[in-house]
Amino acid sequence: xPKKLYGGIEAGGTKFVCVVAGGPSxxxxxxxxxxxxxxxxxxxxxxxxQPFVASxxxxxxxxxxxxxVDLNPESATYGFIxxxxxxxxxxxxxxxxxxxxxxxxxxxxxDVDVAxxxxxxxxxxxxxDPSLYLTIGTGIGGGYIKDGxxxxxxxSPEMGHIRIPHSRELDPFRGSCPFHGDCFEGLASGPAIEKxxxxxxxxxxxHDAFWDIETEYIASALMNYILTLSxxxxxxxxxxxxxxxxxxxxRRRVRELLNGxxxxxxxxxxxxxxxxxxxxxxxxGSLGAIAxxxxxxxxxxxxxx
Amino acid sequence: xPKKLYGGIEAGGTKFVCVVAGGPSxxxxxxxxxxxxxxxxxxxxxxxxQPFVASxxxxxxxxxxxxxVDLNPESATYGFIxxxxxxxxxxxxxxxxxxxxxxxxxxxxxDVDVAxxxxxxxxxxxxxDPSLYLTIGTGIGGGYIKDGxxxxxxxSPEMGHIRIPHSRELDPFRGSCPFHGDCFEGLASGPAIEKxxxxxxxxxxxHDAFWDIETEYIASALMNYILTLSxxxxxxxxxxxxxxxxxxxxRRRVRELLNGxxxxxxxxxxxxxxxxxxxxxxxxGSLGAIAxxxxxxxxxxxxxx
Numbered sequence: 081x082p083k084k085l086y087g088g089i090e091a092g093g094t095k096f097v098c099v100v101a102g103g104p105s106x107x108x109x110x111x112x113x114x115x116x117x118x119x120x121x122x123x124x125x126x127x128x129x130q131p132f133v134a135s136x137x138x139x140x141x142x143x144x145x146x147x148x149v150d151l152n153p154e155s156a157t158y159g160f161i162x163x164x165x166x167x168x169x170x171x172x173x174x175x176x177x178x179x180x181x182x183x184x185x186x187x188x189x190x191d192v193d194v195a196x197x198x199x200x201x202x203x204x205x206x207x208x209d210p211s212l213y214l215t216i217g218t219g220i221g222g223g224y225i226k227d228g229x230x231x232x233x234x235x236s237p238e239m240g241h242i243r244i245p246h247s248r249e250l251d252p253f254r255g256s257c258p259f260h261g262d263c264f265e266g267l268a269s270g271p272a273i274e275k276x277x278x279x280x281x282x283x284x285x286x287h288d289a290f291w292d293i294e295t296e297y298i299a300s301a302l303m304n305y306i307l308t309l310s311x312x313x314x315x316x317x318x319x320x321x322x323x324x325x326x327x328x329x330x331r332r333r334v335r336e337l338l339n340g341x342x343x344x345x346x347x348x349x350x351x352x353x354x355x356x357x358x359x360x361x362x363x364x365g366s367l368g369a370i371a372x373x374x375x376x377x378x379x380x381x382x383x384x385x
Numbered sequence: 386x387p388k389k390l391y392g393g394i395e396a397g398g399t400k401f402v403c404v405v406a407g408g409p410s411x412x413x414x415x416x417x418x419x420x421x422x423x424x425x426x427x428x429x430x431x432x433x434x435q436p437f438v439a440s441x442x443x444x445x446x447x448x449x450x451x452x453x454v455d456l457n458p459e460s461a462t463y464g465f466i467x468x469x470x471x472x473x474x475x476x477x478x479x480x481x482x483x484x485x486x487x488x489x490x491x492x493x494x495x496d497v498d499v500a501x502x503x504x505x506x507x508x509x510x511x512x513x514d515p516s517l518y519l520t521i522g523t524g525i526g527g528g529y530i531k532d533g534x535x536x537x538x539x540x541s542p543e544m545g546h547i548r549i550p551h552s553r554e555l556d557p558f559r560g561s562c563p564f565h566g567d568c569f570e571g572l573a574s575g576p577a578i579e580k581x582x583x584x585x586x587x588x589x590x591x592h593d594a595f596w597d598i599e600t601e602y603i604a605s606a607l608m609n610y611i612l613t614l615s616x617x618x619x620x621x622x623x624x625x626x627x628x629x630x631x632x633x634x635x636r637r638r639v640r641e642l643l644n645g646x647x648x649x650x651x652x653x654x655x656x657x658x659x660x661x662x663x664x665x666x667x668x669x670g671s672l673g674a675i676a677x678x679x680x681x682x683x684x685x686x687x688x689x690x
Contacts, residue, residue: 210536210538222613224613226531226536227532231515231531231614231615232615233515233614233615233616233617234611234615234616234617234647234649234651235615235647235648235649236615237612237613237614237615238612238646238647239612239613240612241612241646242608242609242612242613243549243550243605243608243609243642244548244549244550245548245549245550245551246550259643259644259645259646260642260644260646300548303547303548304547304548304609304613305613306539307542307543307544307545307546307547308527308529308542308544308547308609308610308613308614309536309538309542309613309614310536310537310538310539310540310541310542311538311539312538312539337548337565338564339564339565340564341543341546341564341565342539342540342543343467343540344539344540346539
């Protein structure tokens with residue numbers, strides 16, 4: 081019997097990745113293209129999936145989208161990208177457009193939730209429940225996976241915007257978040273680094289003193305997430321975390337800040353395998369979308385809507 | 386048919402409350418006494434429950450204990466109060482002592498988790514899932530209720546110890562936490578207030594400027610919990626929150642700090658019913674222990690162990 085196939089869309093603000101797969105070792109087809117207008121971008125996704133849907137090979141698709149997204153199933157704008165600054169995309173009904181064209185089951189979640197799901201299913205946090213996926217890039221966001229699903233409460237978490245200590249003596253930068261100034265994202269995201277230093281973090285030398293400041297913010301936020309969410313693994317992706325030297329610095333500082341208070345060997349003895357880069361590399365998002373499609377397929381055993 | 390009865394123990398560092406009840410409106414017996422030695426204190430609990438157990442009226446007991454407690458079922462010291470500064474109680478096998486004397490199903494959790502469960506089952510956060518119970522008193526702790534149960538991850542959360550902004554200009558106090566100095570608990574707990582001001586917070590006048598500082602810490606922490614855990618209600622108990630004027634101050638400041646970022650009417654329009662005192666008053670803990678006993682009774686349908 082041929083292995084069952086699923087569709088996945090990593091709907092990024094810069095590029096879209098569409099994939100048909102049965103899992104990480106069984107990728108049947110994949111397409112990557114730049115994010116332009118909603119019509120063109122979603123149109124290409126529809127075109128890509130259409131033959132797989134028509135032949136009955138794919139009956140469930142997962143979408144991990146850039147945000148802000150409306151993830152409340154009771155909301156009138158569920159499945160929309162809402163008030164994004166990205167030109168043309170504000171209030172785009174991503175889920176509705178895909179659903180009405182493809183007429184299969186479609187599950188919709190945020191990019192970071194979906195990446196967390198991918199890492200939990202097949203990556204560096206495999207089987208670790210609860211686990212946390214954090215991205216530090218253009219923005220900062222976290223996907224918390226509990227009982228195999230992304231956390232949804234009053235809303236989807238927006239943990240990149242937490243308040244953390246900020247010494248204006250050491251770092252006079254006022255923060256770049258239009259809502260909160262010097263929240264975690266306002267202090268430590270890629271744009272915050274560039275606004276502060278005048279250059280991209282990608283070209284700041286490893287031994288620049290700035291990285292101690294960045295480390296302090298990341299470690300403070302991780303400490304807060306550990307104390308609040310108690311994840312069994314923390315996976316860190318995003319552009320800023322491409323600077324791999326940050327991992328040992330952050331791990332050391334997290335342990336110092338916790339100061340023995342959380343008595344777990346995962347932190348005291350094994351922090352090198354507690355705070356990790358993504359195991360799926362740059363495929364956390366697209367494979368996570370496949371994992372999400374598998375979930376909706378399990379939940380609903382109805383034939384395609 | 387008579388209503389089924391359960392046992393509940395609120396095992397506090399100052400006093401113990403033992404109760405036999407079928408729910409908040411059906412309390413059959415209750416005893417309150419000071420916490421002395423483990424032998425005497427647990428002995429009185431055993432004595433209280435023995436007749437109810439012997440007659441078969443009670444076959445499940447819930448315990449909400451002061452901490453630190455070991456809540457990891459795989460640990461050798463599961464059900465212990467671990468390294469507490471309370472004289473005589475360090476490394477006390479609370480669960481084991483009760484279990485071997487009473488020979489019924491006993492569920493063990495932290496005081497704050499259990500209070501959160503009581504509020505979720507019958508109190509101010511009834512049916513709100515996920516919800517958060519926060520206590521600000523001798524210590525600061527939070528119980529997060531998700532899918533009807535307290536969150537257990539790598540360990541039980543210790544969210545009272547998160548890092549928050551601390552302006553040493555406005556508040557030169559260095560913090561009272563022996564592990565982290567000026568973490569949330571180190572800045573805002575009852576002992577932190579007393580150490581800073583030289584008097585108990587209970588006697589600091591309502592219009593003292595200190596309460597603006599206290600409000601800033603509480604609101605910063607709540608903002609972080611909201612962004613990370615996305616609870617549908619936040620219940621705040623503990624000695625410091627007995628000063629009722631703090632509620633409107635904290636609500637106002639939380640809304641200011643979030644600055645419209647979390648687009649939920651619960652916060653923008655109805656924050657007065659989003660951040661609330663306990664609906665069960667000083668019974669959150671003892672009734673929560675009853676709710677916990679009901680849970681273990683549902684899970685395991687075995688006859689008493």
